[in-house]
Amino acid sequence: MKETNGQKVFRVINAIILVLVVAITLFPFLNIVAQSFSSTGAITAGKVGLIPNGFNIRTYQVVMSDKTFWINYWNTLLYTVVGTAISVALTTMYAYVISKPQLKGVKIFTTLAVFTMFFSGGMIPTYLLVKQLHMINTMWAVILPGALSVYNMLIMKAFFQNLPVSLEEAAEIDGLDTFGILWKIVLPLSKPIIATMILFYAVANWNAWFGAFLYLDKKELFPVTIYLRNLMAGATSGSSASDMSADSQQQVNANIKAVTMVLTVLPILCVYPFVQKYFVTGIMLGSVKE
Structure with a gap:
């Protein structure tokens, strides 16, 4: 036309x-x-716009020579990988179960999940629960409390409901049990929504800092976002800065926050283009019901 x-x-x-x-x-x-x-x-x-003015890499050298920064960076990578894997697994299993209206108790489990979107126990009861479970100063205190997002789970549930029922019925006739159907039939067809969930959870875990701020006291367990938060709050740039001259120290203090932000954001920016093509597809397939 x-x-x-x-x-x-x-x-x-x-x-x-x-x-x-x-x-x-x-x-x-x-x-x-x-x-x-x-x-x-x-x-x-205030002369810096989109192009560097007075080019130098001194602060990058200082930050990247700080052992604490790299320890925290590794912690963030670990928390992101493990947390994303756990979150995607929990979300997939929960969403698959409640996507089957013929199962008894589905409405109850759906209602319980949705209820948590509007009401929560609060920060203090959550902290006490984490403490009673002996997760303080462990990676699990950062990963497990927010492992399941109900919003993401509902998107995935809608996606599963859009899959042809005949495929699962045929697989059941061929002798596959529930886990076999999920593993061999449903998951291979769910790559767009799984990629979307990986992106959601990976970004959330990479940027998370409040849980670590509440539950972690040991610096060697901090994620890099806490390192950045301490810098933003006026903390020192690290042990590497103590032996510098006054001019070098002044330079580091001037753009330490910018350097750390760039180094913190860079990995997630590198990952995003590879899963971005699944993003719109996964959201649309998971939100529009035929």
């Missing part, structure tokens, strides 16, 4: 709006990257 004048105008205006949104979204991040490579004077004078 030939495109009308109104459609052409809409397409142009829509493109302009999207370009503006992208520019507004990218500017703060590009400004932080530019600051991380800029000199003290340029940062203090």
Whole structure:
């Protein structure tokens, strides 16, 4: 069909709006990257825009030579990988069960899950529960309390409900049990939604800091977000900064936050393009019921 004048105008205006949104979204991040490579004077004078002013990498050298930073970085990677694996497994199993209306008690389990979206025990009871379970100062205190997102589970439930029932019935006739159907039939067909869940949980685990702030006291267990939080709160840049000259110390203090932000965000930015193609597909398939 030939495109009308109104459609052409809409397409142009829509493109302009999207370009503006992208520019507004990218500017703060590009400004932080530019600051991380800029000199003290340029940062203090507010002369840094999208391009570094007074290029230097001194702060990168200091941060990347700090052992505490790399220990916390490894902790974040560990928490993200283990936490995402546990969360995706729990979400998949729970969503698959409640997607079967013929099972007894499905409405009860769905109601219990949805109830937690509106009401929770609160921070103090949660802390006491974690303490009684002897998870304080362990990685499980960071991973397990928020392992299952009800919102993600409901999206996955809707996706499972859209799968053809005939496939599972045929697999059952062929002799597969419930776990066999889930593993050999359902999961291979659910790659878009699983990739979407991995993205959701990985980003959430990578950026999480409040749980670690509450439940961890040992610095060697902190995620890198706590390292960044301490810097933002005015803490020192690390043991590597103690032997520097006054000029070098001033430079580090000027853009230490920008450097740490860039190093913290970089890995998740590298992962996102590989799963982004599944994002829209997974959300649409999990939210639209035929």
